[in-house]
Amino acid sequence: MSLDTADPHPVTLILLGPPGAGKGTQARMLEQKHGLVQLSTGDLLRGAVAARTAAGLAAQEAMDRGELVSDRIVLDILTDRLNQPDTRHGVILDGFPRTEAQAEALDRLLEARGRRIDAAISLKVDDEAMVERVSGRFTCASCGEGYHDSFKQPARFGICDVCEGTAFKRRADDNAETVRTRLSAYHAETAPLIDYYAARGALTEIPAMGEIGEIAAALDALIERLGEAQVSA
Ligand code: AP5
Numbered sequence: 315m316s317l318d319t320a321d322p323h324p325v326t327l328i329l330l331g332p333p334g335a336g337k338g339t340q341a342r343m344l345e346q347k348h349g350l351v352q353l354s355t356g357d358l359l360r361g362a363v364a365a366r367t368a369a370g371l372a373a374q375e376a377m378d379r380g381e382l383v384s385d386r387i388v389l390d391i392l393t394d395r396l397n398q399p400d401t402r403h404g405v406i407l408d409g410f411p412r413t414e415a416q417a418e419a420l421d422r423l424l425e426a427r428g429r430r431i432d433a434a435i436s437l438k439v440d441d442e443a444m445v446e447r448v449s450g451r452f453t454c455a456s457c458g459e460g461y462h463d464s465f466k467q468p469a470r471f472g473i474c475d476v477c478e479g480t481a482f483k484r485r486a487d488d489n490a491e492t493v494r495t496r497l498s499a500y501h502a503e504t505a506p507l508i509d510y511y512a513a514r515g516a517l518t519e520i521p522a523m524g525e526i527g528e529i530a531a532a533l534d535a536l537i538e539r540l541g542e543a544q545v546s547a
Contacts, residue, residue, distance in 0.1 A: 317477055322329065323429075323544065324325040324401075324402055324404045324405070324429055325350060325403075325404035325405070325432050325514050325540065326404065326405055326407070326408075326424060326429055326430065326431050326432055327344070327350065327404075327405070327406045327407065327431075327432060327433050327434075327435060327462045328407045328410075328411070328431060328433070328434040328435065328511070329341055329406060329407065329408050329409075329435050329437065329532060330434060330435065330436045330437065330504065330507060330508065330511075331436060331438075331439065331522065332439065332441065332444055332496070332500040332501075332504075333444055333448050333493055333496040333497060333500065334439070334443075334444035334445075334447035334448040334451075334493070335437040335439045335444065335522055336437055336439075336447075336497050336522050336526065336529060337354075337408045337409060337437065338352075338354060338409075338460060339357075339526060339527060340437070340526075340530060340533055341354065341406045341410035342410040342459070342460070343530050343533075344406050344533060344537070345406065345538040346448050347534070348404075348537055349403065349404070350403070350404040350405060350406050351400055351401050351403070351404065351405045351406070352405075352406050352408055353392065353395055353396070353401065353405050353406065353407050353408065353410065354408040354409050354410075355388050355391065355407075355408075355409045355410040355412075356408070356409045357391055357408075357458075358392070358395055359373050359377060359383060359387075359388070359391065360377075360473075360485075362391060363377065369390065369391055369436055370388050372387055373387050374383075377487060378486060378487060378492075379492070379495060380491075380492035380493070380494075380495030380499065381499055382413065382459035382489055382499050383494065385415045385416055385419070388410065388412075388416065388524075389416065389419050392420075392423075392459055393423060396423060396427075407420075411504075411507060412500075412503060412504045412507075413504070413507075414505050414506065414507065414510060417507055417510055417511075426494060431511070431514075431516050431517060432516075432538060432540055433517075433518050433540060434515075434516045434518070434520045434541055435508070435518050435519075435520055435533070435536065436508050436511075436517060436518070436520070437520055437522035437529070438520065438521050438522055438523075439522045440523060441497050443523065444497060445490050445493050445494070445497075446464075447462065447465070448488050448493045448496075449488060449489065449490055449493065450462045450463035450464055450465070451463075451484070451485070451488055452482045452483065452484050453482065453483060453484075453485075454474035454476065454479045454481075454482055455479060455481035455482055455483045456474065456476060456477050456479030456481065457474060457476050457479060459474055459475065459476040459477070461482070465526070466526065475511060504536055518536055520532050520533065520536075
């Protein structure tokens with residue numbers, strides 16, 4: 315069984331994990347399979363930087379250094395996105411919340427909309443492997459599909475599997491030095507949220523060092539269980 319996304323209780327999933335854990339990869343797969351909307355604060359911030367909005371200009375320096383952007387900027391940008399109608403049927407929060415203040419603000423945002431967190435999913439990985447994962451990452455410039463030099467090349471060289479685009483790009487913050495700063499920020503500010511959600515009985519831990527398909531299957535099984543719990547509630 316899959317989640318009924320027309321259900322009056324819209325699903326809210328959180329993906330927690332350090333840079334390279336596979337949050338974006340898995341969120342995109344969940345979006346395609348289950349009709350949930352991926353809300354990536356990283357993507358929203360990169361969009362703001364590219365559009366040269368005031369928020370984007372204020373965020374850029376911290377992002378280039380691999381540090382966290384201020385809670386105020388991130389919350390404004392996330393709230394605007396959450397107010398858009400396509401999020402009504404369910405969302406996967408990818409890279410948010412990242413601090414305890416963001417987690418508390420999210421509780422308030424959801425409560426005001428009559429929603430709650432269904433599961434906070436922690437992707438468990440080894441830090442050292444993340445440096446290689448992130449440094450080898452590239453994406454389709456047209457549709458954003460993610461690839462990797464070693465782990466996930468397009469089926470036809472130089473052609474995106476999804477949209478057949480032929481231009482690809484790499485992120486400015488995907489170099490080994492910045493990745494280490496991002497890993498430190500994760501352990502200092504975001505990892506404590508694992509206990510925050512565990513204390514509320516909302517945490518699910520998923521080992522995420524295996525193959526992409528294996529991890530996707532574990533997430534599908536979780537969605538199945540959530541769907542069954544909704545039906546029996
Ligand atoms: P953000 O864009 O969120 O980056 P991140 O958290 O560092 O995460 P990544 O996108 O690097 O990794 P991912 O887990 O999505 O991995 P992916 O699936 O791509 O944030 C960027 C910056 O924005 C932050 O540093 C901060 O400045 C700011 N920011 C964002 N949100 C914020 C917030 N809430 N508060 C404050 N600041 C914020 O996978 C990586 C690669 O590995 C890919 O090539 C993929 O193909 C490959 N791969 C994935 N899974 C596997 C696997 N199982 N095996 C082998 N390869 C795999």
